[in-house]
Amino acid sequence: MMRIYITLSIVLLTTSRVAAQKGVNSLYSAFGIGDIEERDYSRNFGVGSAGIARPSGQFLNELNPASYSAMPMQMFYFEASMAGKSVQYNSSNNTQSAGDIGFKRFAIGFKVHERWGISAGLMPYSRVDYKMLNTTAIEGTTENVRNAVEGSGGLNRFYISNAVRITKNFSAGLSSGVVFGPITTVDSLANDAVHTSRNQNYRNLNFTAGLQYQGKIGEWQLGAGATYRFATTLSGKGDFSIRSSDETILYQEKSTSAEYRLPSQLGLGLSATSGNITWLADYRLQKWEGLNAGKADFKYQNSERYSGGLEYMFKRMDYYGRETEGIAIQAGAAFHKGYIAVKEQPLEDFSISAGVSIPTRTGHLRYYLGLEGGQRGRSAKGLVQENYFNVVLHLSLRDNWFYKRKEL
Numbered sequence: 001m002m003r004i005y006i007t008l009s010i011v012l013l014t015t016s017r018v019a020a021q022k023g024v025n026s027l028y029s030a031f032g033i034g035d036i037e038e039r040d041y042s043r044n045f046g047v048g049s050a051g052i053a054r055p056s057g058q059f060l061n062e063l064n065p066a067s068y069s070a071m072p073m074q075m076f077y078f079e080a081s082m083a084g085k086s087v088q089y090n091s092s093n094n095t096q097s098a099g100d101i102g103f104k105r106f107a108i109g110f111k112v113h114e115r116w117g118i119s120a121g122l123m124p125y126s127r128v129d130y131k132m133l134n135t136t137a138i139e140g141t142t143e144n145v146r147n148a149v150e151g152s153g154g155l156n157r158f159y160i161s162n163a164v165r166i167t168k169n170f171s172a173g174l175s176s177g178v179v180f181g182p183i184t185t186v187d188s189l190a191n192d193a194v195h196t197s198r199n200q201n202y203r204n205l206n207f208t209a210g211l212q213y214q215g216k217i218g219e220w221q222l223g224a225g226a227t228y229r230f231a232t233t234l235s236g237k238g239d240f241s242i243r244s245s246d247e248t249i250l251y252q253e254k255s256t257s258a259e260y261r262l263p264s265q266l267g268l269g270l271s272a273t274s275g276n277i278t279w280l281a282d283y284r285l286q287k288w289e290g291l292n293a294g295k296a297d298f299k300y301q302n303s304e305r306y307s308g309g310l311e312y313m314f315k316r317m318d319y320y321g322r323e324t325e326g327i328a329i330q331a332g333a334a335f336h337k338g339y340i341a342v343k344e345q346p347l348e349d350f351s352i353s354a355g356v357s358i359p360t361r362t363g364h365l366r367y368y369l370g371l372e373g374g375q376r377g378r379s380a381k382g383l384v385q386e387n388y389f390n391v392v393l394h395l396s397l398r399d400n401w402f403y404k405r406k407e408l
Helices: 002-018 065-070
Strands: 076-090 095-113 116-124 126-137 144-153 156-165 170-189 194-217 220-229 232-244 249-262 265-274 277-286 298-300 303-317 323-342 345-359 365-376 385-399
Touching: 065 116, 065 156, 065 170, 065 194, 065 220, 126 170, 170 232, 194 249
Parallel strands: none
Antiparallel strands: 076 095, 076 385, 095 116, 116 156, 126 144, 144 170, 156 170, 170 194, 194 220, 194 232, 220 265, 232 249, 265 277, 277 303, 298 323, 303 323, 323 345, 345 365, 365 385
């Protein structure tokens, strides 16, 4: 067991060090609140991040808070995820590459009662990471000036989820979260003599309700799930300043406020298991149209995501001679229409994924490796097409921390 704790400690230290590394530089994160995280960096990753109908039997499934009622008694879960990304940007006249690695998720979970499960965790909600060079006309003259606009930061989500098994087949859950984080925008002239800096720190509560059904028809174990994330308005407070190249403050406004509205989200999912094979399919809808004011170069549109995949589970004998889950292999795909359209071009993302989950001899620890390749955006109208490849490492620890041994 000591080796498990050492392994997890190394992962935590490594993740905290690399999370600050920057290098993706995505043009599309300049709009709205950045790139909203739609993927699930758990064992659902390899099946297109589908799993709304999947119970939390072997891992913590935050895609549906109702799933936590399926956790076994006397088990304590700890999970950590990190991911690396490599991107190639293609425009009509240029090609560039970038890469990044960082933290994606920490979570714990346990069963309070036979019918009641709890999980808590931290994960990214959105990311802002871009740098753009622009040519701006000087008003009243025929001259232009070059300026650079750089954005950084993003939002995170801390949550505590509760699930209750209502009947033998139905469960309900509620995820209570706080969405928070800074977004910084720096606009500087080409000679870097003067630059402006705007910092906004957003935060507010955010709630997601879930229902899940698990039943059996013949040889098929069937599941269905539904989630509803309630709309919320993020409150932003920050400051605005104009600074010289040596960071001397020329002007400062210390108290600025802003609001950003997040729409409700509906999610539906199905699962079917027969023997060693599990099929999964999800659909998510978020209505952004008309919610926040767009600008001349982009507008908000409704976001949709279709995902699905299959998992094949090999059976094995555990440390105590009982049949249990062994190695699992996965394949999946996803299509996502993003929440913004740039220059009348919808931001669409298509990807295929694969994954493998490998248990240790005792089954207390599982190593998960997920791979994904895809394409986002178009190179038309001066925009950028992103060809990307993601690698995910997810560790899941299950231990009998609440088990009391009988004295002889």
